[in-house]
Amino acid sequence: MPPDQTRGDARSRQVGVLLPLPFDEPFTYRLPDDVHAELGDIVDVPFGPRRVAGVVWDEGDGDVPPEKLKDVIGAFEVPGLTPELRRFVEWVAAYTMSNSGSVLKMVLSVPDGLLPPKPVTAYALADSVPHIRMTNARKRVIEAAGELPPLPAADLAREAGCGPSVVKGLAEAGVLEQRTLVPSGGFQPPDPSAEGPALSPEQAAAADALRELAAAHRFGVSLLEGIPGAGKTEVYLEAVVAALEAGKQALVLLPEIALSAQWMDRFRQRFGCRPAEWHSDLTPARRRTNWRAVATGEARVVVGARSALFLPYPELGVIVVDEEQDASYKQEDGVIYNARDMAIVRAREEEVPVVLVSATPSLETVENVRQGRYGHHNLPDRHAGAEFPDVDVVDMRADSPPAGEWLSSPLRAAITGTLDQGEQVLLFLNRRGYAPLTLCRACGHRLQCPNCTSWLVEHRLMNRLQCHHCGYAADLPNTCPSCEAENKLAACGPGVERLAEEVAAQYPDARVVIAASDTIHGPGQAAALVRLIEEREVDIVIGTQIVAKGYHFPHLTLVGVVDSDLGLSGGDLRAAERTYQLLYQVAGRAGREHRPGRVVLQTFMPDHPVIKSLAAGDRDGFLSAEAKDRESAGMPPFGRLAGVVLSSPDPYQVDRAANALRRTAPSEDGVQVLGPAPAPMALLRGRHRRRFLVKAGREVNLQKALRNWLSITPLPKKVRVQLDIDPYSFM
Ligand code: ADP
Ligand code: ZN
Numbered sequence: 028m029p030p031d032q033t034r035g036d037a038r039s040r041q042v043g044v045l046l047p048l049p050f051d052e053p054f055t056y057r058l059p060d061d062v063h064a065e066l067g068d069i070v071d072v073p074f075g076p077r078r079v080a081g082v083v084w085d086e087g088d089g090d091v092p093p094e095k096l097k098d099v100i101g102a103f104e105v106p107g108l109t110p111e112l113r114r115f116v117e118w119v120a121a122y123t124m125s126n127s128g129s130v131l132k133m134v135l136s137v138p139d140g141l142l143p144p145k146p147v148t149a150y151a152l153a154d155s156v157p158h159i160r161m162t163n164a165r166k167r168v169i170e171a172a173g174e175l176p177p178l179p180a181a182d183l184a185r186e187a188g189c190g191p192s193v194v195k196g197l198a199e200a201g202v203l204e205q206r207t208l209v210p211s212g213g214f215q216p217p218d219p220s221a222e223g224p225a226l227s228p229e230q231a232a233a234a235d236a237l238r239e240l241a242a243a244h245r246f247g248v249s250l251l252e253g254i255p256g257a258g259k260t261e262v263y264l265e266a267v268v269a270a271l272e273a274g275k276q277a278l279v280l281l282p283e284i285a286l287s288a289q290w291m292d293r294f295r296q297r298f299g300c301r302p303a304e305w306h307s308d309l310t311p312a313r314r315r316t317n318w319r320a321v322a323t324g325e326a327r328v329v330v331g332a333r334s335a336l337f338l339p340y341p342e343l344g345v346i347v348v349d350e351e352q353d354a355s356y357k358q359e360d361g362v363i364y365n366a367r368d369m370a371i372v373r374a375r376e377e378e379v380p381v382v383l384v385s386a387t388p389s390l391e392t393v394e395n396v397r398q399g400r401y402g403h404h405n406l407p408d409r410h411a412g413a414e415f416p417d418v419d420v421v422d423m424r425a426d427s428p429p430a431g432e433w434l435s436s437p438l439r440a441a442i443t444g445t446l447d448q449g450e451q452v453l454l455f456l457n458r459r460g461y462a463p464l465t466l467c468r469a470c471g472h473r474l475q476c477p478n479c480t481s482w483l484v485e486h487r488l489m490n491r492l493q494c495h496h497c498g499y500a501a502d503l504p505n506t507c508p509s510c511e512a513e514n515k516l517a518a519c520g521p522g523v524e525r526l527a528e529e530v531a532a533q534y535p536d537a538r539v540v541i542a543a544s545d546t547i548h549g550p551g552q553a554a555a556l557v558r559l560i561e562e563r564e565v566d567i568v569i570g571t572q573i574v575a576k577g578y579h580f581p582h583l584t585l586v587g588v589v590d591s592d593l594g595l596s597g598g599d600l601r602a603a604e605r606t607y608q609l610l611y612q613v614a615g616r617a618g619r620e621h622r623p624g625r626v627v628l629q630t631f632m633p634d635h636p637v638i639k640s641l642a643a644g645d646r647d648g649f650l651s652a653e654a655k656d657r658e659s660a661g662m663p664p665f666g667r668l669a670g671v672v673l674s675s676p677d678p679y680q681v682d683r684a685a686n687a688l689r690r691t692a693p694s695e696d697g698v699q700v701l702g703p704a705p706a707p708m709a710l711l712r713g714r715h716r717r718r719f720l721v722k723a724g725r726e727v728n729l730q731k732a733l734r735n736w737l738s739i740t741p742l743p744k745k746v747r748v749q750l751d752i753d754p755y756s757f758m
Contacts, residue, residue, distance in 0.1 A: 041096060044072050045084040047132035051120070055087035057096040064099065067107035069141060071100040080138050082108050082131060103141040105322050106341050108134065111376045118372055124730055124750045125362040133337040133362060139311070140318035149177035149208040150194055159200045164189040168197055177206045212320030216327050217298035219271040223261055230258050233404035234265035240380035241269035241345045248371055250351075250396050251384045253406030254415055255615035259384050260290075262406065263347045264297065266382055271327055275344020275379070279330045280366060282353035282576070288554045289579065290330065298328075305331030305338065333358060333366030336373060343377045346370045350576065351383035351392060352608055357755040365753060386615065387608040390601075390657065391664040393650055416586070416617040416624030418642045422633045424471050432529050433521050438587045438627045439533065442567070445585040446537060450622070451560065452567045453574065454530070455613045456523050456589040465492065465503070465516055471631040472509035474516070482595070482602075493705070523569050526589060530567055542570035575613045584624050586617040591630040591638060599757050600662055607637045607649055614641070661722060663753065667729045669721040670751035672706060674714040677745065684746040685717040691740045693732045697724035707758050714747070718757075 042064065043053030056072050064070050068083045078100065108116075116134060120127040135141075152172045159165070167187040175183070180191040187193070197203045226234055233251060240247050253259050267277040279302070281290065294302050303317045303326035320326035321338045329335055333356050336346075348356070348367050356366040367383065374381035383392055383401070395401045419437070426435040434442070434454075445452050465483065466473045474483040474492055476499050483492040483501070493500045506513050521529075523541050530539055540559065547553050553573075559565050560580050568574060568583075594606035610628065618624015630638050640649035658665040673688070675681040685703035692700040702719035709716055723729045733750060742748065 041087040041089075041091075041093075042070075042083045042099065043085040043087040044070060044081040044099070045116075045131050046072070046074060046079050046081040046128055047135045048074070048079065048128045049126055050128045051126040053084040053087070054081075055091045055096060056099045057093070058099050062099050062102055064102040065107065067109060067113060069103045069105060069107060069135070071103065073097050073100065080135060080141055082113070082135070084113065104143060105141055105319065106324070106339070108339055109341060111373075111378075112339060115369075115373050115376045118376070119362070119364060119369055122372075122730065123362055123364050123752055124733065129362050130337075133334060134339055136334070136337070137314050137318040139315045140322065144210045144316070144319070146207050146209050147179050149179055149206045150183055150198060150203040151177040151206055153201055153204040157201050159197075159202060162193075164193045165197060165202075168193055169202065172203060177208055179208075210316070212303065212316040212325050214303055214320050214326045215300040217271060217294075217300050217302070219268045221298050223264060223268075223297060226261065226265075227258070229406050230262050233406065234262045236402070236404060237263065237266035237380065237382060238269040241266045241275075242273055244273065244275075244344070244378060245380065246375045246378050247380045247402060248374070248395070248400070249380065249382050249402035249404060250388055250392055251382055251404050251406070252386070252388055254386050255612070257386075257406035259386075259406060260293070260349075262404070263349070263382050263384055264294075266345050266347065266380065267328060270344030270379075273344055275342050276321075276324065276326070276340045277328045277345050277347070278335060278338075278340065278343060279328070279347045279349065280333065280335060280356070280370060281330060281349050282332070282355040289557070294328075294330070302326075302328040302330045305329055305335035307332065307334075336366050336370055340377075343373075344379055346374050346379065346381040347384060348381065349384045351385045352387055352389035353576075354605065354755055359751075359756055363749070363751045365755070368753070387611050387646070390604055390650065390653060394654065394664045415644065416614055416626045418614060418626045418628060418644070420633050420638055420642045421627060421629045423629050423631045433526055433589055433629075434529060434533070434587070435629055438589075438629060441585055441625065441627050442534065442587065445625075446534065446566055448584070450585070451563070451565065451580065451583040452585045452587065453580075453583055453613070453616055454526065454567060454569045454587045454589055455571075455575070456521065456526055456569065457572050457575075457593055457609065466631065467507035467510060467512060467515050468517055469507060469512035469515040470510035472507055474504075474508070493707075521589070523571060527569050530569065534567065537566040538564065539567045539569060540565045542568055542574045547573065572609060572613075574616070575609055578616065580616060582622075583616055584618050584622050586613055586624070586626045588613060588626070588628045591628040592632055592635070595632070595635065595637065600657075600668070601755065603635075603637050604653055607641065607646075610637070610641055611646075661724070665725070667723045667725060667727060668754060669723075669729055669733060670749075670754035670757070671702075671719040671721060671733070672716055672749040672751070673703070673718075673742075673746055674716040674749070675743075675746045676714055678715040680743055681715045681717050681746060684742045685719075687742065688719065688736070688740050691736060692719075693721075693736050695727075695732065697727045698729075698732050699723070720754075720757075 040058050041055055042058050044056050045053040058064060064083050066083050069080055070083055071078055072081055080103065116127055116130045120130045150172060167189060168183060171183060171186040175186060180194040184191040184194050194203065198205060237249060251259050251263060270277040291301065303320055305317060317326065321329060321340060324341050329338065348370050351367050358364050371381055396403045421435045421437045423435060426437060428435050442452050476483055491500050492503055504516065507515055527539055527541055542556055547556060557578060560568060563582055588610060591610060594609060595602050614626040617626055628638060628641065632638060636649055636652050640646060673681050673684050689703060699722040700719055703717040706716035706718045737748065
């Protein structure tokens with residue numbers, strides 16, 4: 028046989044398979060005659076001593092000698108990845124500067140889901156029921172079996188409230204008979220014709236526009252904006268309905284999905300069935316069935332956290348990103364991505380609309396609306412008729428509580444008044460982070476970096492003040508640089524538990540509960556807490572940001588923000604924006620449901636733009652001031668930003684590597700490299716970390732500049748480099 032003939036044959040029967048492993052390129056395999064697999068199909072291949080499920084990505088590398096090729100073992104019986112999804116994987120990899128295999132791993136996150144579910148034995152009532160000795164448990168099982176489809180023994184027993192042995196006993200007696208059943212996800216198709224509430228004219232206008240986009244199967248981004256309770260959810264559910272009517276699947280992304288049982292109930296009430304959930308609290312069995320139900324198209328509506336964006340929808344029709352500004356959309360390890368931004372990319376690849384939803388949209392989104400890149404629908408009024416609560420500001424410089432206490436007299440008076448009315452209080456204190464701010468107790472001054480718009484953060488280990496952006500460092504002074512008062516500088520602030528002590532001393536009869544992520548574990552406990560509050564078993568809730576979002580507490584009429592300034596510390600570009608959003612959301616917890624609400628903000632900075640605009644209800648004023656600051660600093664969304672974090676177990680090695688990178692830093696036009704500076708988390712899981720911040724103009728290809736930079740600088744193997752495009756965290 029002529030040599031090129033062999034080659035031709037081999038090439039026609041080989042495939043490139045991308046593996047869910049940290050490699051950028053597909054590996055080439057031979058496709059035996061008895062294995063049928065097309066582009067996108069999921070196949071089983073040998074990889075070293077293992078077997079791995081990968082995806083047929085291309086034709087393979089024709090230069091690999093045929094005798095070196097291993098055989099594809101088989102193809103899985105599950106729909107392959109669509110061309111749209113494969114392009115999305117490549118795009119995300121290129122943008123985040125990760126390898127394609129690591130992105131693919133987020134798609135193939137449940138290898139067990141590739142296998143068809145194993146048939147199970149189920150029990151149903153027999154046609155003729157023999158006479159047996161009856162017990163209450165047996166009666167309940169017979170009743171349940173009569174009403175339900177055939178179920179496995181354990182499930183039927185759970186429905187009847189007895190043990191599986193009762194079911195087995197009835198089967199032996201011939202009352203129940205066994206059937207073999209292939210389990211499915213159990214997802215019924217939602218009924219798109221189920222009526223929602225009659226919409227207000229503004230709601231209807233927004234819903235019509237979204238429905239039209241979803242029906243037309245066209246890409247477009249829309250911002251759906253409105254204060255909490257304005258009916259945004261009702262409106263975007265109409266876009267979901269339109270996608271369902273067009274025979275498509277719908278994806279709704281929510282932050283902190285585990286806490287949103289209220290959302291699930293609402294969906295069930297409207298559509299008579301449950302959506303497929305996707306988040307980190309699913310059991311392995313649920314993950315498997317849900318993944319497969321999405322891949323086969325059985326699940327029509329998925330509601331999930333950020334990772335739900337990477338599920339293999341065969342026919343996606345719309346994506347909704349609720350609370351689009353939420354920082355939990357940013358994944359901070361592995362492939363570092365923002366699910367809000369990547370949702371837009373996926374929608375573009377799929378040619379479907381994406382709806383961003385928020386009461387306090389991000390500056391990025393607001394700017395895109397202003398420039399006409401996104402559509403915009405505003406729902407002006409709170410639907411339920413209640414108003415946004417009144418906001419009072421307490422100037423803590425004038426009204427400061429005694430040392431070691433944190434509640435000012437105006438806030439105490441408001442709490443007393445609210446409790447006297449039999450209503451509930453939320454005291455909000457978002458005490459997170461380990462590096463406290465440093466402020467002057469005499470004048471309220473905060474220590475700031477001379478080179479950056481950022482607060483200096485105390486690092487206790489080194490006993491120094493540092494800027495998280497540029498590396499500026501100074502000793503902690505004894506006198507305030509602003510008012511020159513001596514020994515008044517203090518790193519201070521209580522945590523929720525310390526606050527609870529003060530509350531207990533002040534209001535000994537009040538029933539107090541602390542709600543923080545370390546006191547509430549999982550959705551079950553969260554739901555129990557919500558019920559406790561709803562049923563007025565609690566008078567005062569002391570909570571962190573986990574109580575800020577989405578909940579609806581009918582008897583809560585006072586929100587006291589203990590330290591409104593807390594989020595403004597730390598070298599975070601979005602500190603002001605996030606604080607505004609968070610306080611706005613917390614404030615929205617007060618006085619829903621026809622009772623007027625009141626919010627008390629305690630602050631040392633009553634003149635700060637965030638506080639002033641909250642008090643005045645002037646969101647637009649805040650946003651335009653913030654936009655102006657960012658624009659003049661060349662910061663996002665007006666410029667591009669990347670974080671580069673070097674880490675190593677050896678502090679000298681990481682410093683040497685950081686200095687080497689400093690020397691080769693790109694000097695091209697429009698690119699500015701700040702750093703290296705010790706990361707605020709200078710030691711994390713045993714690794715010493717140094718940070719660069721790379722700033723670039725919007726026109727600059729930032730990824731290319733970073734790739735060049737890193738490729739010309741040899742670094743020791745032990746030094747890990749983490750790239751964060753569009754960073755949200757500056758830790
Ligand atoms: P948002 O998502 O903006 O916070 P929701 O969609 O949750 O607002 O609406 C708040 C409450 O008002 C919900 O209980 C919702 O069912 C109800 N609601 C909204 N719009 C209407 C309407 N047009 N008719 C009746 N109830 C409505
Ligand atoms: Zn600085």
